[in-house]
Amino acid sequence: MTAAPVRDGGGDLPAAVRTRGLTKRFRQQTAVGGIDLEVPSGAVYGFLGPNGSGKTTTIRMLLGLISATSGSIEVLGEAMPGGASRTLRRVGALVEGPAFHPYLSGRANLGRLDAADPHSDARTAPARIDAALDRVGLLPAATKRYRAYSLGMRQRLAIANALLVPRDLLVLDEPTNGLDPQGTREVRHLIEELAADGTTVLVSSHLLSEVDQMCTHVGVMFEGKLLTQGLLSDLHATTAQTVRVDTDRTEDAAAVLRTLGLTDVRLRDDHVTALLGEVAIEKVVPELVNDGVPVLGFAVLRPSLEDVFVSLTGEGFDVSG
Numbered sequence: 501m502t503a504a505p506v507r508d509g510g511g512d513l514p515a516a517v518r519t520r521g522l523t524k525r526f527r528q529q530t531a532v533g534g535i536d537l538e539v540p541s542g543a544v545y546g547f548l549g550p551n552g553s554g555k556t557t558t559i560r561m562l563l564g565l566i567s568a569t570s571g572s573i574e575v576l577g578e579a580m581p582g583g584a585s586r587t588l589r590r591v592g593a594l595v596e597g598p599a600f601h602p603y604l605s606g607r608a609n610l611g612r613l614d615a616a617d618p619h620s621d622a623r624t625a626p627a628r629i630d631a632a633l634d635r636v637g638l639l640p641a642a643t644k645r646y647r648a649y650s651l652g653m654r655q656r657l658a659i660a661n662a663l664l665v666p667r668d669l670l671v672l673d674e675p676t677n678g679l680d681p682q683g684t685r686e687v688r689h690l691i692e693e694l695a696a697d698g699t700t701v702l703v704s705s706h707l708l709s710e711v712d713q714m715c716t717h718v719g720v721m722f723e724g725k726l727l728t729q730g731l732l733s734d735l736h737a738t739t740a741q742t743v744r745v746d747t748d749r750t751e752d753a754a755a756v757l758r759t760l761g762l763t764d765v766r767l768r769d770d771h772v773t774a775l776l777g778e779v780a781i782e783k784v785v786p787e788l789v790n791d792g793v794p795v796l797g798f799a800v801l802r803p804s805l806e807d808v809f810v811s812l813t814g815e816g817f818d819v820s821g
């Protein structure tokens with residue numbers, strides 16, 4: 501398996517994150533095996549991979565929480581860890597959720613965390629805290645106790661904590677983990693809004709549909725390797741298209757599709773699907789009709805991210821969790 505060429509969508513701006521040969525070994529185990537990550541400025545970059553594929557380890561290296569075994573890291577154009585303290589002020593992170601006090605309000609919790617930050621300016625804290633609460637839609641619930649917050653509100657508060665000072669890059673590790681569908685939607689919308697304001701977002705996830713819905717770019721991790729990365733639309737386009745033929749003569753339709761050279765032909769009660777491969781799409785319907793197969797419907801299906809993943813790894817994506 502070779503990684504697809506890297507697309508640089510960042511224009512004149514330096515990439516928000518660029519690594520070369522980034523590697524982390526824990527004793528015998530290589531958790532991250534020489535990855536070249538490229539997160540263009542302005543992207544919502546979905547860092548996708550099954551559990552244990554190395555996403556958190558990579559993120560921890562980017563943020564200087566653990567050291568790399570080898571390789572290089574640039575964040576916002578600065579080599580790390582060289583420019584770390586200055587640069588990391590411009591990076592908001594949600595890796596392990598901050599420890600919130602259940603009996604304090606959302607606002608008071610942010611106040612405590614801000615006061616614990618040696619770089620923060622106490623004089624501007626009230627305004628910054630309310631701006632962050634407003635940004636994540638929690639200003640109306642600012643005085644509620646944390647323990648009364650829903651799961652989605654708790655996670656939005658954690659993101660507000662990452663936004664207490666202006667950020668150029670947000671790094672969110674599995675921000676929807678453990679959330680119910682409503683909470684997941686809230687966090688996803690928030691990420692989309694932050695991105696619309698110009699913040700680059702690197703968000704890790706093991707949820708394919710989530711990445712599909714909110715990201716412009718995607719990097720696919722598998723067993724410590726970055727299998728591919730680039731624009732999500734390019735990734736979809738490079739994966740074989742599936743066609744669907746609705747017919748009451750599925751056996752006959754399947755035979756025609758196989759003869760034409762389509763592969764992975766699957767029969768259902770009232771339709772057949774198959775991978776188009778190199779076959780010219782305009783040939784399919786005429787050939788079916790020529791052979792007397794009644795075509796009641798015909799569609800080209802956009803490959804799902806799961807199709808992309810399967811085509812890259814030859815394995816299904818474990819969507820548990």
Ligand SMILES: Nc1ncnc2c1ncn2[C@@H]1O[C@H](COP(=O)(O)OP(=O)(O)OP(=O)(O)O)[C@@H](O)[C@H]1O
Nearest residue numbers: 526529531549550551552553554555556557558706
């Ligand atoms: N501190 C550590 N010591 C030893 N092994 C570790 C350590 N941290 C991570 N690993 C191992 O490195 C591999 C990658 O883990 P990592 O947490 O980066 O994966 P992940 O893709 O983030 O998965 P998850 O979504 O489950 O967090 C795993 O096999 C894990 O057991």
